[in-house]
Amino acid sequence: MLFNSLSFIVFLVIVMAFYYSKFFDWTSKKRMLLFASYLFYGLWNPPLILLLWISTMVDWVSGNKLAKEEDPINRKLWLLLSMSVNLGFLAFFKYGNFLLENFTAMVNAVDIYYHPQKMDILLPMGISFYTFQTMSYTIDIYNKKIKPANTFLDFALYVTFFPQLVAGPIVRAKDLIEQFYEPKKATINQFIWGIFLLTLGLFQKVVMADTLLSDTSDSVFNSGKILNIWDAWSGVLAFSGQIFFDFAGYSTCAIGIALMLGIILPDNFRYPYASLGFSDLWKRWHISLSSWLKDYLYIPLGGNQHGITRMYAALMITMLLGGLWHGAAWTFMVWGGLHGTYLILERLQRQYLPFKITASNGIFLALLTYTCVNITWVFFRAKDFITAKNMIASMFFMNPEGDKVLGSFDIVKVFIVIGILFLCHWFMRNTSVKEVSEKTSPILLGVLWAVMLFLITIAQGSGEQFIYFQF
């Protein structure tokens, strides 16, 4: 079920009615939320709930065993079981065909005739998100950072909680499970603020991403032509805006819906396009994934505790795997590799060419960072390397006679929307929507809220899927 759909509005109203009904105690409400979460997921593809159940059962059992087991070998075996099941699902459903294709290419390269049929595998929605979430639970218990959930119901709800089930934020067990222990009820202000965040998230998704930017991005990346510089940059900028609004919109909706239930979810985006460098970017973009990769991949790989070479290797491996997490294609690896390279170059710059960031040079640094990010988006969005190569060439003046696929208004629209987006991120980089709203008059806030609602209504989103559902 999609947040930007009529069925979700009906679903949410029913869930809220039950949740705030006086006839149920807290345990019954949690059961209702769990059932609603399975329904939310099952209305997409019912049989795939089985994967959720298996993942839930395996990590519940592994977590409990890890908490009691003292023998180091047995503990490792229980952790291995959990990791094997979770990563096994991910490997099969998400990377099955990718692995098969590359294996085939490899054996064919050494003249071994092998041409297997492509497997018809359906990618379960949100598998990358809930897999990482459940793995963090087991690993944290293994590392004795947390205790197992009090009850199976609390744990199952942690894995399945519908606001963040299919596209995050990837919430750590200690941040969410403990919230389920005591009865939760939003205050009236929390509830209204939750509705505001839901509106803001839908506005980002339906109006900004789907209505204003997606067509331009699609026209450029699907054109199959060698493009003019203006078209290439417009397409890339449009995609950078589309993916931000799409994903940040989803996260904002998720945070808002959870808040309406009295549950606090962490921020997932903090104005990333005004980042001052790439370390800053990864503290602002998809924060829950980047912190997951840092804690469960970069640090176990050695982090910055074993010398510079190992640190750079750990950084690069983390970013390459982070790229692969997004999709089973080499273009995603290149996207991750570019980010890894940027991070390494940034550390070298800090070491050998340090300079102070001031108010006057900050915005130029942010613009430079954003420009470099846009180059990485080409590989993220392009369906193959030929498209990516042609796009990069067009962006850097190498195709002066390139085709024009966008109208003048489309180009003006993209540059205005992205210009406003960049400036908004710049001026908001040290604050939050909540802080700004607190300083805004209630009347102006109400008017802005109504404008967003009006634009969402007349945009009539046709239920476009969120981009990150495919990851």
Place this chain on the structure above:
Amino acid sequence: MNLKKSITIAIILIITAISSWELYWRSQGYKPNIEDDTALWAVQRGKVDHASSNDVVLFGSSRVLFDFQLNAWENETGIRPIQLATAGASPLPGFRDLVENTKFNGTVIVGVTPGLFFSTTYPMASPWSRIQSRVTYFYDRTYAQRINNMLSIPLQSNFAFLRADDEEWSDDLNLKSLVSRIKIGNRTNSQLPPFYRFSDIDLDRNVKMSDRTAKDTAFANTIIKVWGFFGSTAPPPDKASTMAFFMEDVQNFIDRGGNLILVRCPSSGGVRIGENMALPRSEFWDVLTSKANVKSYHFEDYEQLKHFDCPEWSHLSASDATKFTTELAKIMKNDGALTNLKTD
């Protein structure tokens, strides 16, 4: 932060704004409209899975949508057809789906618009992908999408401003369409004229040409310009591939007891001239009917059908479509082409 005050203001303003927006568009002559989208098509496609050998299924392009009036057909034969024609599309992928994925062995009427029927078998080409995407959607649709469709129908039926179709008409009223109408120069040298919606559809996909198209010549001319654009930019037909593809399904359908009928609906004016030049009857229709060896009806061959005039050269007005459907059904009945009529 006084959120209660903010939400109260927002609610008052949004109700006022949406009401004004709706009234404005109604004052401009727009009225509520069901959308001929993939979800609506899928609902009809679902009926085929439960259809009996008495039922009739229609495939084809917009001419079958406009020219076959379901009420008229039902009045004449006692059976309400399942309308699966898709505007601008080849009938071949839909018919293939019916033959391969259902056990239906009733009557299938395939409308042959030569420019579309013989156009292509290339999956990415528009005439193919338009219908194939609907077939794919039918199999892939989620329960959530089904519920969304059910919930959207009452809204579409009551609000004029919710006028937005998969077709992306030039007079759609969703925000994307409104924004796309803003033009600065003609950077891409696009020659596509504006294409306005010229029909209404109901829940079982019975389509009628709008009164405006039938009566307002200037408006009909805007549609004629679009046919001119499509005609001048269409690639050459691929008769060999399309015929070969279709014949496979014809044989399989006939072998399991199905009753296949081919129909050539009327066209007139410049469209007719263009069709006769690019896809002459003797080389396309006659060859097709001879190879298929099933009942077939060309409008030119019947006194009752040959004198219709299409207001925008390609489709019949609602009143003419009713007459056409009634007369065609009578001809088919007299010909014994419809074998399973309900007589009560």
